[in-house]
Amino acid sequence: MEDPRWDTSRFDVDYWRKFEGLLAHARSLGILVSVIFYTDGARPGSYPFARDLALPSQEELLYYQYAAARLAAYSNVMWDLTNEWHLFRTMDWVEAVGAYLRSCDPYGHPLSVHGCNEFPFRRSAWADFAAYQSWDEDGGYAFMLHNRHKQVETGRRMPQINEEYGYEDHYPRGWGEDRVAPARNAESRRRIAWEIAMAGGYQTTGESAANGLGGWLNGLGDDSMTMLQGYRHMAAFFESIPWWTLEPMPELAGGNMCLAHPGQRYVVYLPEGGRLQLSLPAGHFRANWYNPRTGEATQSKPGAGPGVLTIRAPDRKDWVLHVWRDRLG
Structure with missing residues (x-):
């Protein structure tokens, strides 16, 4: 009208x-x-x-x-x-x-x-x-x-x-x-x-x-x-x-999409899986792979720093790597 x-x-x-x-x-x-x-x-x-x-x-x-x-x-x-x-x-x-x-x-x-x-x-x-x-x-x-x-x-x-x-x-x-x-x-x-x-x-x-x-x-x-x-x-x-404690820090994950609270927690999103290198400070860290398609999490091998954690996604689909400091380590 x-x-x-x-x-x-x-x-x-x-x-x-x-x-x-x-x-x-x-x-x-x-x-x-x-x-x-x-x-x-x-x-x-x-x-x-x-x-x-x-x-x-x-x-x-x-x-x-x-x-x-x-x-x-x-x-x-x-x-x-x-x-x-x-x-x-x-x-x-x-x-x-x-x-x-x-x-x-x-x-x-x-x-x-x-x-x-x-x-x-x-x-x-x-x-x-x-x-x-x-x-x-x-x-x-x-x-x-x-x-x-x-x-x-x-x-x-x-x-x-x-x-x-x-x-x-x-x-x-x-x-x-x-x-x-x-x-x-x-x-x-x-x-x-x-x-x-x-x-x-x-x-x-x-x-x-x-x-x-x-x-x-x-x-x-x-x-x-x-x-x-x-x-x-x-x-x-x-x-x-x-x-809310995380900040975008792709430089810690070789340019991959990464949110981090350095020394405490890291979240990396891989759209097509693949191999990842994540820089970690001194300490022991736990890790899992989160499947964004199903909501399921699978435990991954732990890592220790200082150094670079090298890890590969389960397949070529998209995956989320979650790494956090092990308080008991």
Whole structure:
């Protein structure tokens, strides 16, 4: 509809109550919800406020203030100022709305803005994490490691998140590089998720509901959707260790993807198995191979330092080597 005749002086209370119900249910399941304010300028009639302003109007700011007043009390809320800001909004608009929403939220929920493969708000006081959209392998290890380093250079650390790197079985035509199946199957998404984690980053993902029914979020998915099974194994692995103490240190593993707390713990991801050399300091260390496809761990030979631990993966599939200091050694 070109002109749905929006009334920006009033809010649809029933809709907001429905959204509050969604947040409450998600909270009961331990799920965080990214509240994305939709400002897609490419679809006529989809947004009630003026799109051609360099700064937000008072009515638009009221929209964000109302959202904070109703939703900020939910502990599982994260704010995302808009989708694709670089296509429909100016940097000044983002800065103004980001600062305003921050001032409206007494609980300080995490706040960012969804955009592209650059995040020009690294130093902005309102931004709590850097959000990117970089699809497929281009948004994997090298991309996220580069952005992590750029953030560190500012002297202001914040999480780096690739919010959109392609969905399970999603093959749009005319954009998205016109990829075809099985380029974005569950296996490829799982591998990229591991790459992002090994760069010290985070990711969000989803499925395309290509079966015509829907997906996990509406309960209408089917057995063809398997991506989150692999993600469950990744989450279980990192939740079993103090992951927040680890830093990307590929130089300790011959350039391989490596997270480390030097002298205490090492995690190395090998996308195609193979032989690995890991530099260890003095001490005794235990090790196992974690299968990211099944979630199973197999004990490996222990190592001792100082020196180089040389070890080979069980086969040419992807594997995770986990090495940690043996407190009894």
